[in-house]
Amino acid sequence: MMGWKKNKFSSELGQEYIGKIFDLIFAEPMFETNKIETEDLDRQVNHFKNNALSIVNLMKKFVVGYGEVPMSEAVSTGIQICPHCRRRDFIWNWEIVDVGHYASPEDWVSSVEPKEWNGGLSHEKDRYLFMARYKCNHVTTCNKCKTTSIGHFSSCKGCGSTDVVKAGCQEESYGKHFIKEYTAKNNHPTNRKSLQNVLLKNREIKNPNDRKERKQGDLIGYEYKRKMPSKGMAITAYDDAKKYMPYVKFTYGATFNDGTFETKDVLYPLSELNFALSKKRRQVCRNGLNNCHQGRPYELSENENVCRSSHFRVGSNGFLDEFNGKCGARMPPTIVQESYYYNPSLMNIMAEQPLGKAAMSGRTKNGEPVYFIHLMGSVDEEYKILLPLPMIESLSAIPDSPEPITASSSPPSCPNDVGAAVMMEELVNKAKESMKDMKEQLSEQLKAYFDLGPADANTSDGFSFVICEGRSRHAILEDGNWIDKSPKCKADGKSYARWNHVPSYADPDSTFDDYLGPNPNSHFVQDWLKASDQIISFVSSPPVYHYVDGIGEIVRETEGVIIDIMECETCKGIVEAKGIIPYRHNLNQCDENGVAINGFSQEVLDAEIEYQASYPMENQKGEVVPTAWGIIASKKHDGKDMLKRITKYKFD
Numbered sequence: 254m255m256g257w258k259k260n261k262f263s264s265e266l267g268q269e270y271i272g273k274i275f276d277l278i279f280a281e282p283m284f285e286t287n288k289i290e291t292e293d294l295d296r297q298v299n300h301f302k303n304n305a306l307s308i309v310n311l312m313k314k315f316v317v318g319y320g321e322v323p324m325s326e327a328v329s330t331g332i333q334i335c336p337h338c339r340r341r342d343f344i345w346n347w348e349i350v351d352v353g354h355y356a357s358p359e360d361w362v363s364s365v366e367p368k369e370w371n372g373g374l375s376h377e378k379d380r381y382l383f384m385a386r387y388k389c390n391h392v393t394t395c396n397k398c399k400t401t402s403i404g405h406f407s408s409c410k411g412c413g414s415t416d417v418v419k420a421g422c423q424e425e426s427y428g429k430h431f432i433k434e435y436t437a438k439n440n441h442p443t444n445r446k447s448l449q450n451v452l453l454k455n456r457e458i459k460n461p462n463d464r465k466e467r468k469q470g471d472l473i474g475y476e477y478k479r480k481m482p483s484k485g486m487a488i489t490a491y492d493d494a495k496k497y498m499p500y501v502k503f504t505y506g507a508t509f510n511d512g513t514f515e516t517k518d519v520l521y522p523l524s525e526l527n528f529a530l531s532k533k534r535r536q537v538c539r540n541g542l543n544n545c546h547q548g549r550p551y552e553l554s555e556n557e558n559v560c561r562s563s564h565f566r567v568g569s570n571g572f573l574d575e576f577n578g579k580c581g582a583r584m585p586p587t588i589v590q591e592s593y594y595y596n597p598s599l600m601n602i603m604a605e606q607p608l609g610k611a612a613m614s615g616r617t618k619n620g621e622p623v624y625f626i627h628l629m630g631s632v633d634e635e636y637k638i639l640l641p642l643p644m645i646e647s648l649s650a651i652p653d654s655p656e657p658i659t660a661s662s663s664p665p666s667c668p669n670d671v672g673a674a675v676m677m678e679e680l681v682n683k684a685k686e687s688m689k690d691m692k693e694q695l696s697e698q699l700k701a702y703f704d705l706g707p708a709d710a711n712t713s714d715g716f717s718f719v720i721c722e723g724r725s726r727h728a729i730l731e732d733g734n735w736i737d738k739s740p741k742c743k744a745d746g747k748s749y750a751r752w753n754h755v756p757s758y759a760d761p762d763s764t765f766d767d768y769l770g771p772n773p774n775s776h777f778v779q780d781w782l783k784a785s786d787q788i789i790s791f792v793s794s795p796p797v798y799h800y801v802d803g804i805g806e807i808v809r810e811t812e813g814v815i816i817d818i819m820e821c822e823t824c825k826g827i828v829e830a831k832g833i834i835p836y837r838h839n840l841n842q843c844d845e846n847g848v849a850i851n852g853f854s855q856e857v858l859d860a861e862i863e864y865q866a867s868y869p870m871e872n873q874k875g876e877v878v879p880t881a882w883g884i885i886a887s888k889k890h891d892g893k894d895m896l897k898r899i900t901k902y903k904f905d
Contacts, residue, residue: 277304277583304583319627319639322528324618327642328376329431331529332602332626334642335389336650338422339607341626343529343599345488345497346401348390350425351743352477352499353724353751355382358783362723362770366735367475370431380431383477383501383523386720386744387428387648391421394606399629401606404484411487418606425745426648427720429781430523434503437495440525441532442593458517460509470505470517476727476738478502478520489631491530491597499523504729528640530597531630534590538562538582551580555595556633559583600638603627618643651720653713655777655784667821669882671864672798672857679856706753708770711744719780720744722751723770734758737768798857799823824883832870832879833861 280290280300290297301308334341356368370382394401395409395417402410405419439451453469460466479499488494500520508514536553538560551562560580582588604612604627616623621644630636712718727738736759741748753772754765771778773785804820830836837843842853847862849855868881 274308277301277308319637321639321641324616324623324641324643326527327640328646329525329527330640330642330646331524331526332640332642332647333387333428334608334624334644334647335422335424336426336644336648337424338389338420339609339612339624340389340392340420340422341602341604341606341608341624342392342394342401342420343488343494343602344499344524344526345482345494346390346392346403348388348481349479349499350386350388351721352383352385352501352726353721353739353742354475354726354728355384355724361780361783362719362773362778363768364724365728365737365768367472367728373431377431380433381501383430383432384720384724385428385430385499385523386425386651388425389422391419391423394418394420396606399601399603400487400489402485402487403482406485409487410485411489420606426650427781428648432501432521432523434519434521435525436520437498437522437526440522440527441530441597443535443596444593445591448593455519456505456517458505458507458515460511460513461515462511462513463509466509468507468509470507472503472730473506473516474504474729476502476504489599491599494526494529494599495522498526528626528628528638529600531595531600531633531636532597533595533633533636535593535595536588537591538580538588540582540587553588556635558588560588598630598632600628601631603629614641616641619645621645649781651712651718652779653716653718655716655779667799667801667819667824669821669824669864670797670799671860672854673796675857675860676796676854705775706769706772707750708742708753709772710776711742711749711771716777717771717779719771719778723768724751732758798861821883827882828879831877833858833865833882837861 278301280293280297282288282290282292290300331344332341333344333347354364354367355370356364356366357371360366360368367381369379370377372378390403391405392401392403393406393409395411395414397414397416398409398412400409400411405421406417408415409417434452434455436455438447439455442448456469457467458470460468477499478501480497482488482493482497488497500522503519503521505517505519506514533555536557538551538553551560553560560582562580604625608624608626612624612626614623614625623641623643626640626642628638628640708717708722710717711722721742725735725737725739727740728735729738730736734756737752737755739751742751751770753769755763756765756767757763759768778785800822801819802822827833827836830839834843834845834847837847837849837853837858838845841851843849843858847858849858865879865881868879870877870879872878872880
């Protein structure tokens with residue numbers, strides 16, 4: 254299949270590519286042209302090896318395909334999915350109702366002072382967490398040009414096509430944004446200079462009275478800022494995307510030697526737009542051939558595979574002579590990909606709006622589905638990405654009643670332990686029923702005996718699911734104290750207090766010492782990470798039916814990664830026994846027909862039997878093996894790979 258209609262195999266351009274591929278594969282004899290090297294085998298082999306990458310890049314011109322990115326990299330993508338209707342859109346097309354800074358679990362419902370998140374994964378740690386409440390606003394997506402316009406229309410505002418889809422269910426959800434002190438330009442550097450000392454540059458303030466005096470500013474304020482695109486607008490250019498992105502404005506301040514106090518505002522986007530924009534690494538010719546361009550880096554234009562520099566070179570006389578030809582250097586080792594990028598352009602989401610069955614990957618992450626999002630460059634249609642986007646890295650539904658949270662930490666688990674999943678679901682359902690009954694009983698008691706504040710129970714009667722409540726979206730530093738300047742919280746079309754009380758240093762009429770949002774002592778309070786004690790107590794850790802041991806590790810210092818290699822003794826035993834029933838039978842947990850005995854759960858065993866039956870009982874060699882239990886059945890079901898735990902580590 255051809256890459257695009259005008260680049261068929263038999264076309265003029267296609268034939269040109271074929272000719273180039275041929276020349277890259279076959280070397281010519283020394284001092285001869287239009288012949289193939291047949292005598293010097295080493296010369297022929299080295300010629301092919303040196304050109305291998307260029308050959309592959311040219312062959313890609315004839316292939317239609319999406320390069321799948323690792324799911325671990327699907328963070329801060331710039332693409333959001335509604336958990337209610339599966340609408341998918343770039344972040345600049347979404348309505349954001351409210352935002353609040355979440356400093357740490359210790360500052361659960363009183364988060365004003367800005368702090369870097371001190372835990373979590375590598376893309377979360379040492380960043381500032383801002384929680385955002387989203388509304389799935391009305392949009393119109395064109396099936397022809399793939400653009401999305403704000404509002405509902407019968408035709409595309411971009412190309413005029415009537416083949417459009419109206420989306421937007423008006424439901425609200427929430428998202429987590431771990432932002433670093435990187436501007437939009439920092440997130441997408443286009444030259445080497447823009448990579449250097451980014452944080453220092455962003456915080457640096459110059460003395461207006463002495464431009465030579467510079468200082469690192471201290472953070473003295475932050476504020477959420479957003480300009481929502483107007484109805485009918487379709488964002489198709491990067492400059493417009495930057496204009497309508499949601500940002501947090503950080504204010505830095507510094508006092509100089511002459512007593513001058515100067516401030517500086519810097520806008521940091523909520524999302525790094527890792528997959529909403531093209532990110533094609535720049536190709537640079539380092540040295541050139543025959544001393545062409547004298548070792549000075551020469552940047553190739555986008556999609557160029559050969560250095561076409563015509564700079565000077567050293568001639569046979571030892572002096573610089575004008576070189577009228579071209580360098581001709583190709584891919585590595587001479588031409589390399591840098592860590593900065595070509596000018597960004599917007600991607601097009603090729604997946605249907607809203608996401609349908611075709612986008613179902615069949616994968617899950619942390620119990621939530623993973624969707625396949627096909628993306629194509631709006632400028633370069635050959636630039637295609639298949640993004641496996643987990644819902645936990647997108648938007649989450651807001652529960653209207655308490656949900657169980659397990660207090661204890663769970664040990665390393667086997668992904669094939671379907672029994673634990675069954676029992677956990679049972680425990681959760683029982684806990685939900687218990688909490689529902691208790692909540693109904695408590696609601697009247699709470700009204701009678703507790704003085705609920707204005708920030709309490711705004712999610713539902715007797716329950717607060719905290720997103721922005723008790724979390725500042727605008728704060729300033731005054732006299733050593735952080736003062737909240739936020740507007741009221743917003744949710745579901747209503748406004749209410751962000752705080753139950755504020756400290757006396759923020760309000761002279763106050764008698765309190767600190768800020769307090771929803772009061773966990775008066776009702777059920779919960780967020781994505783933490784819950785009040787009444788909720789935690791309902792659920793204990795589920796039983797484990799697979800037993801995992803650590804058997805080694807792989808250290809990749811260049812990537813800052815440690816891979817823990819785990820082995821599941823249970824899966825290993827099932828494979829050796831030739832199936833789940835013989836395995837459980839040997840342990841006196843069931844009879845030969847799969848009937849549970851001696852107190853073993855029939856529900857667990859049935860789930861295990863069903864799971865095994867969903868995979869072939871023969872491996873790729875035709876051997877009788879229950880492939881469900883960690884045997885390499887396919888690329889998507891590699892048991893050994895599934896049991897690898899990757900952790901980020903900073904190597905000194």
